Amino acid sequence: RVASDWLARLPKTELHLHIEGTLEPELMFALAERNGVALPYADVDALRAAYDFNDLQSFLDLYYAGADVLRTEADFYDLTRAYLLRAHADGVVHVEIFFDPQTHTVRGISFATVLNGIRRALAEGEREFGITYRLILCFLRHLPESDGFATLEDAMPYLAQIDGVGLDSSESGHPPQKFARLFARCKALGLPRVAHAGEEGPPEYVWQALNVLDVSRIDHGVRSLEDPVLVAELARRRTPLTVCPLSNVRLKVYERLEQHPLRQLLQAGLVATVNSDDPAYFGGYVGENWRACAEALDLTRDELLQLARNGITASWMDAADKVRWL
Ligand code: HPA
Ligand code: ZN
Numbered sequence: 001r002v003a004s005d006w007l008a009r010l011p012k013t014e015l016h017l018h019i020e021g022t023l024e025p026e027l028m029f030a031l032a033e034r035n036g037v038a039l040p041y042a043d044v045d046a047l048r049a050a051y052d053f054n055d056l057q058s059f060l061d062l063y064y065a066g067a068d069v070l071r072t073e074a075d076f077y078d079l080t081r082a083y084l085l086r087a088h089a090d091g092v093v094h095v096e097i098f099f100d101p102q103t104h105t106v107r108g109i110s111f112a113t114v115l116n117g118i119r120r121a122l123a124e125g126e127r128e129f130g131i132t133y134r135l136i137l138c139f140l141r142h143l144p145e146s147d148g149f150a151t152l153e154d155a156m157p158y159l160a161q162i163d164g165v166g167l168d169s170s171e172s173g174h175p176p177q178k179f180a181r182l183f184a185r186c187k188a189l190g191l192p193r194v195a196h197a198g199e200e201g202p203p204e205y206v207w208q209a210l211n212v213l214d215v216s217r218i219d220h221g222v223r224s225l226e227d228p229v230l231v232a233e234l235a236r237r238r239t240p241l242t243v244c245p246l247s248n249v250r251l252k253v254y255e256r257l258e259q260h261p262l263r264q265l266l267q268a269g270l271v272a273t274v275n276s277d278d279p280a281y282f283g284g285y286v287g288e289n290w291r292a293c294a295e296a297l298d299l300t301r302d303e304l305l306q307l308a309r310n311g312i313t314a315s316w317m318d319a320a321d322k323v324r325w326l
Contacts, residue, residue: 013311016242021278022083031069076117084125090287134163141174164192171201176208183213203227240271240314247277257296
């Protein structure tokens with residue numbers, strides 16, 4: 001068993017983190033009060049008790065409802081600031097954060113309000129803690145592709161402040177193929193691309209993310225293991241997977257953490273990384289994902305070092321920073 005202080009000091013990255021998924025019940029209630037929003041829960045404990053999910057959709061329903069308390073630039077700043085304090089405490093040196101503009105613009109909140117609040121906290125976090133960062137705009141796949149195009153239009157004046165695009169929300173029934181034209185447009189604009197695939201969806205969705213959306217990373221991707229030809233291709237291309245172990249257990253992709261295939265992914269030669277996804281909802285920030293996996297899977301020091309190196313390699317940090325951490 002590895003020492004917990006050794007694990008705590010390991011330089012970590014977070015490459016799969018939805019900023020809306022870091023909204024802790026306490027902050028949700030505080031922002032509800034600040035903004036005069038009524039929540040359908042008596043208190044923080046009642047809200048937390050509702051975090052008992054059966055699958056991805058049952059989580060998403062609460063995640064989108066909770067995001068309704070986010071209204072002002074200060075709200076997005078406070079949200080991101082609180083997350084960075086947690087990340088810093090966990091020894092995270094670099095973060096790549098997803099945000100879901102459509103969740104907010106549909107409620108009449110401007111793209112700039114969301115972006116400015118998040119970026120102000122990120123810039124401050126880098127000055128204060130040295131945490132480098134990238135920001136990834138995610139399109140909601142349960143909405144039509146045309147809605148994604150409208151969101152890309154909203155983003156056009158701010159493209160210099162967006163480091164890439166992703167695809168999230170309800171996976172089943174919404175294959176990557178649905179967004180072929182939108183992602184082709186993003187590619188033409190020079191935007192790096194990632195997509196959630198193979199979380200609940202089949203290996204075929206991972207193939208589409210690779211071959212149709214031309215992504216450079218797969219978010220989750222754990223179901224790739226069902227297709228040996230796909231595993232070989234991901235290994236050959238060295239396409240990183242941003243794996244979220246505690247999320248997978250909470251959303252019942254795996255019944256218990258002991259059954260999580262993190263080690264199999266490493267043994268197959270894949271660039272697997274450890275991430276937290278929506279830590280306020282899934283019961284653990286990135287440090288807890290590392291600790292829980294080290295324990296439940298009895299990971300060796302070499303395996304943990306490999307996961308940390310994979311996080312640096314898979315990130316979009318500057319080359320000089322990669323050299324520094326590797
Ligand atoms: N999967 C898909 N969409 C999401 C997730 C996830 O794990 N978290 C937030 N949006
Ligand atoms: Zn996710």
